[in-house]
Amino acid sequence: MQRNPFELAEKLREKFGTDLQDVSLAFGEVTAVVPLSSYREVMLALRDDPEWRFEELIDLCGVDYAGYGNSGMEVPDKRFAVVVHxxxxxxxxxxxxxxxxxxxxxxEVPSVSDIWPSANWFEREAFDLYGILFSGHPDLRRILTDYGFVGHPFRKDFPVQGYVEMRYDEKEKRVVYQPVTIEPREITPRVVRDPDGGDGR
Known part of the structure; x- marks a missing residue:
């Protein structure tokens, strides 16, 4: 039987009190916002306390809230967050x-890879793509981009075309990096219309 989300939200408020900044319920899912100072303590309790028993970390990702709120939603006062499921x-x-x-x-956020080993690669991915550091992580290095990659491609201020491109150079017989050579161009779709008012089919 599935645990009632309303009951879970209430129990979280009762148990952790000021150790949580917010507890909300939307679309049948509970979200708890934890202060950085009590993040590790709360996460350990969520795994080990018989009342919670969250045995599995199934996802961890970074979020960049720069420019957030353009749609009228409330803007967080801090730019980067880590979200754990x-x-x-x-x-x-x-x-x-x-x-x-x-x-x-x-x-920077404390690592939880010693609490849930599955967080290891997720934290490396958040570091690689968002530049979020995880203190205490045993092997924090890039996981998706190249070792010489400059910047963090999921940050909202990262240019869409990137900074450099790589290609194989026949003369040097190796992969080389060079400035991006993409020329901006406008792509306008060509529409063919039938003079009788049809769509040309």
């Missing part, structure tokens, strides 16, 4: 936990 097999329940990094220039 937890699963309790014991109680058949899910929980989303969000923690914000304090420093926009060098965002």
């Amino acid at each position: 937890l699963l309790s097999l014991t109680f058949n329940g899910r929980l989303r936990v969000r923690v914000f990094a304090e420093d926009e220039k060098m965002p």
